[in-house]
Amino acid sequence: MSARDASPASCERTASTGGEALSVHNLTKSFPGRTVLAGIDLDVPSGGSVAVVGPSGCGKTTLLRVIAGFEQPDAGSVSLGGRVLTGPYGIPAHRRQIGYVPQDGALFPHLSVGANVGFGLPRRARTRDRIAGLLERVALDADMATRRPDQLSGGQQQRVSVARALAQSPCVVLLDEAFSALDAGLRSEIRSAVGEILRDGGITALLVTHDHEEALSFADRVAVMRDGAFVQVDRPREVYLHPADDGTAEFFGEVVHLSGQVRDSYAETALGRIAIPSGRDDGGVVPGGGPVALTVRTEQVILGAPDDAVARGVVRSARFLGSAVRCEIDVPGAGTVVARCRPQDAPEVDDEVGVSLAGDARVRGR
Structure with missing residues (x-):
């Protein structure tokens, strides 16, 4: 027909x-x-x-x-x-x-x-x-x-x-x-x-x-x-x-840019170790290791007590958004890092906090 x-x-x-x-x-x-x-x-x-x-x-x-x-x-x-x-x-x-x-x-x-x-x-x-x-x-x-x-x-x-x-x-x-x-x-x-x-x-x-x-x-x-x-x-x-x-990464929400050193299937960064998934066009392991530019979502930046944390920083701003609080933290070696956390868990400005990463990172340019 x-x-x-x-x-x-x-x-x-x-x-x-x-x-x-x-x-x-x-x-x-x-x-x-x-x-x-x-x-x-x-x-x-x-x-x-x-x-x-x-x-x-x-x-x-x-x-x-x-x-x-x-x-x-x-x-x-x-x-x-x-x-x-x-x-x-x-x-x-x-x-x-x-x-x-x-x-x-x-x-x-x-x-x-x-x-x-x-x-x-x-x-x-x-x-x-x-x-x-x-x-x-x-x-x-x-x-x-x-x-x-x-x-x-x-x-x-x-x-x-x-x-x-x-x-x-x-x-x-x-x-x-x-x-x-x-x-x-x-x-x-x-x-x-x-x-x-x-x-x-x-x-x-x-x-x-x-x-x-x-x-x-x-x-x-x-x-x-x-x-x-x-x-x-x-x-x-x-x-x-x-x-x-x-x-595309940045269109769907704010990201944090990090630099790291590849070790097998993960990278060492100023905020600690984070996995780099293999087998993906958008984030495979860098051949032979070496320096790498990474991005993570702001919700992957976890704030906690400074004791025993891999990285520490000072909260410079905490903006209330309703369902979340957007925090800017000065971290030595990483510059200003943005994190989003629940209002119930949010730190105050000038608080010292521990900073770590969750999930896996995306290799920039891939």
Whole structure:
């Protein structure tokens, strides 16, 4: 069957049992003066989720718009369940069975909540029961259908936007910075609720965000984008603990730079010994030993009593961040070292503390 012959019904038949696999191959897109997507490859399994994360302007939203059908690629393809959506006989956006949730919800202010949810449905399908079921699916009361968007909170509006995306029985839901307009507490709550809705429905999901914490907590895999290309696609734990390069390491949180001397599978540093994992492109043992530049996460720097510690330092600042305290410690031979610790365990400024390392280090430049 050609892309021209494919219809939304072929995807809708599988919606009750889950989404369909999304595949992007060698996708390229340029605008005057710059290349935005430079040969992107990405596979999202049926019912799976991927978070695309990266700095502003790296091409994240353009990728979503090409998948949705709002932009046409210069080269490459987008496939859904084995059906090619792009090309000379590509499927238009409204027939792709792809739900799209934008950053601000984009609800129509002159329509009721119910009319917003049912906007893309055939008139005969816009029944009260259908709208009520969709609202209940996103944990909203059915009686909200008669309200206007301006009578809802920001979180409720975003849930309505998700309900509208689900109304089409989509194979895939695309979320374009869908939670960034919400305040911090509500953002976490709505993000978790939407993730649960998509997982329970077996719906394939692709989230675009510039927030590394959001990416790590939302999806099965994280795709790190830079300058229109992916530099790493892996499980959240792997991306955080074993980043592909220095830029990725620093994007996902503050790091501490150390110098050391390699001894077999570990390095001796001013803060003590730390392991260097072998068999990884991002942190293998330096051949033949010798000096090495390392990075560790701030939470790997452990503060304790100065007695019997390998290294000692003096706390020069302690900044309260809520769930953690960021401390700067002057350590002879290591300079200023940053550590994050629990508020209950945090030292005071001018305290002398013992400093040690936990876990393993990453070799810089690998």
